[in-house]
Amino acid sequence: MDVSLPRLAEDIGLSVSTVKQARWTASRWSTDQRRKGVSFTVHRVLASIEDDAERFAAIDQPPEGKTRCTVDDAQRVNQSLPCPQGQNPSVICWTRRFTAGPSPRGRSAK
Incomplete structure (x- = not known):
């Protein structure tokens, strides 16, 4: 592992896995696609949607009656x-539905 992540994590007082998770989430949302007023956790959950257009549309379509x-x-x-076609749905769907991005404990959904 690159030494810069552990060093950054130590400098800011977070675990390496938390920094990795934040980096992964940020990589799934370009700056112009991030939404003010929407929590980072919502961005993290929706980041597991593979298709960019589908992911970006999902954050712009709040449930009826909500802003x-x-x-x-x-x-x-x-x-x-x-579930994605041609992939093992019992693994892929469970992974996408119950782990959105790398786990806070350092286990990856991929």
Whole structure:
């Protein structure tokens, strides 16, 4: 592992896995696609949507009667998506639905 991540984590007082998770989430959302007023956790949950257009649309479509997407809403969106074709659905769908990005404990969904 590159020494810069552990050094950064130590400097800012976070675990390496937390820094990795934040980096992964940020990599899935270009600066112009990030939404003010929407939590980083919502961005993290929706980041596991593979298709860029689908992911970007999901954050702009809050549930009816709401002005923004909550973490629970994002998890429901993620769970309602079909599993990718040609892949083992018992592994891929479980991974996408129950782990959005790298786990805080350092285990990766990939």
